[in-house]
Amino acid sequence: MFKLLKQSKKSQARLGVLKTAHGNIDTPFFMPIATKAAVKSVTTQEVKNLGAQIILSNTYHNYLRPGLEVFKKIGGLHNFMDTNLPLLTDSGGYQVFSLSDLRKIKGDDIEFKSHLDGSQHILNPKKVIDIQVAMGSDIMMVLDECVALPTTRAKALKAVERTTRWAQISWDYKNKLNQKSAKINKQLIFGIIQGADFKDLRLKSVKEITALPFHGFAIGGLAVGESNKVMYQVLDYTSPALPENKPRYLMGLGYPENIIEAVKRGMDMFDCVIPTREARHGKLFIRTKQTLKGKFYKTINIINSKFKTDQASINNTNLKNYSKAYLHHLFKTEEILGMRLATLHNLDFYLQLMRDIRGAIKKGEL
Amino acid sequence: MFKLLKQSKKSQARLGVLKTAHGNIDTPFFMPIATKAAVKSVTTQEVKNLGAQIILSNTYHNYLRPGLEVFKKIGGLHNFMDTNLPLLTDSGGYQVFSLSDLRKIKGDDIEFKSHLDGSQHILNPKKVIDIQVAMGSDIMMVLDECVALPTTRAKALKAVERTTRWAQISWDYKNKLNQKSAKINKQLIFGIIQGADFKDLRLKSVKEITALPFHGFAIGGLAVGESNKVMYQVLDYTSPALPENKPRYLMGLGYPENIIEAVKRGMDMFDCVIPTREARHGKLFIRTKQTLKGKFYKTINIINSKFKTDQASINNTNLKNYSKAYLHHLFKTEEILGMRLATLHNLDFYLQLMRDIRGAIKKGEL
16 A cells, blocks of 8 residues: 655655555655545646646545535546545544634534534534545545643643544544455555644554554644644654554655655655645745755735736746736736636646655655 | 628628638627626636627726726736737727816816826827727727717717717827837727717718728717617717728627617617626526527516526526525625626626627628
């Protein structure tokens, strides 16, 4: 399922291939985000054309809208979004804790009110699997409890304990479903490590979660308000504790330099709204150097008036026929096409970054 | 420049070819609208792929933003928008009368304040030509005075007189510029007929405007609030008075049945925001019959909950991989991609309609 192809001698960076029901994915990779079953402003085909190997979509949002009945009728998220790329869906845990109102945990049930209409809902480890089965995700994530940083040891411990209990429930339930359906059996399932920035709790979580033979392991509870320093420290002791022969997913990260630092610490999978969200605000990532060392990119704000008559192409890859002046104009006039072109640009930047990272590991340079 | 290929025996409908600097266009045709140098949410390449032969853009909007300096530096609208399709630009007259504040006409100058920032500007017949020269339009329109219906005879007469004077100034100025530049010489220029719904004023305007050898003639001042009955009456006496060997452009029209009725009355060119604007509100045009007689289409509101689980494709041409359920979801979740898919659908409908109209004239059925 996961094949480790190369281990860097300069760092913990590694090359591998992850096999899913919808094809193989070269690691390390970045997942563009289709929060509500759409990568904002672009088609899945456009994302694929840029070299994306997989797309991430959000269970919480998809559960509320369009809802389970639609996925059951339409036959899953691939068909709904029109893509044959592998899809990873998160567990909804992060959103239920950050977006919904009035949540209460009763036993293993999270009771919450929809942030959209206040309607009452329950998520629990089994239901989260059921939703991801209905969506037909290639990689499903278990329900976990993610706490924002900084936090207390007591809260972090409680989250670790709950996350472990839910992981066991999820694993058992998924295995029961596997017996019933060859299709479900092909859906991979990943466990999630919690523990905030407490080393002993992270290692406790690693020990408990990796005791279950999940197809991969994610580090959750990072990129939740902490400094880069704290994040790298947590990675420094958590990542090496994870099994070498399974893919490692750092959830919700990040800026290009964060991704490189995490790759160096042995992480294989990334997702982040940064390229797409910042694109919609006119912020473009621009490579300034071929190398990945030091300051190899800059960001520009295309809305800045200095671009008003800038004839230079937006980039020399996918948008070479459009000038910066045109993109500036589209943002000034609030034309939707501007968000779309900027999104295509930033996704191209991130996907090229990942190709360069894989190339650098291959050449023994990272 | 314009070649009449066929004249229907059943109506005044006609087939022709209009030659422009960026290629030939089969008449009758429909122009998708790129108000602010962008067809909202879609690329010019996508519009071309749907079979569009020409795009319309608005002089008033482009003059205010990005402004003349940008076009002069970038080298025109084709380069700016990235298209090799022919472009028609209107004169800005309609917008200056409908959008701007505090306009005053002094001699041949229209003084107005920008609807964007209140800045002071002047448009006049020569300046409108200069702007369209800078944009590099394949077809430019003269400045005219368009009055909304209903109106008084006195106002309509004044508008006709001013429109004629401005047409003469425009024609003379364009010819002067032609001597200076082979490129400008290739830009076609159309006159515009006014006269509201007064038969004698329309015929007076036709007589005066067609006395100048413009490359084509537009009927302006329709689709400005009048009933279909009044519009068809005006066409009934205005269209046959226009020269047979020049293209006839009915500005700002309309719904499919309006376009068919206007084609039957001898009109060749159309533009309208209806397909693109209604798309952005989730209203889709759906053909129900192959024929163009009677009720051959319907409109649906994709936001209606009855589409929530509708597995049927949006259409069987350009969006066959997307279900109505998915488009419904995109509108419910306010995903930009929804507007984009709906726009592609409605433009496909309109461009197919025009192909069918041309086919029907060819077969002698219209």
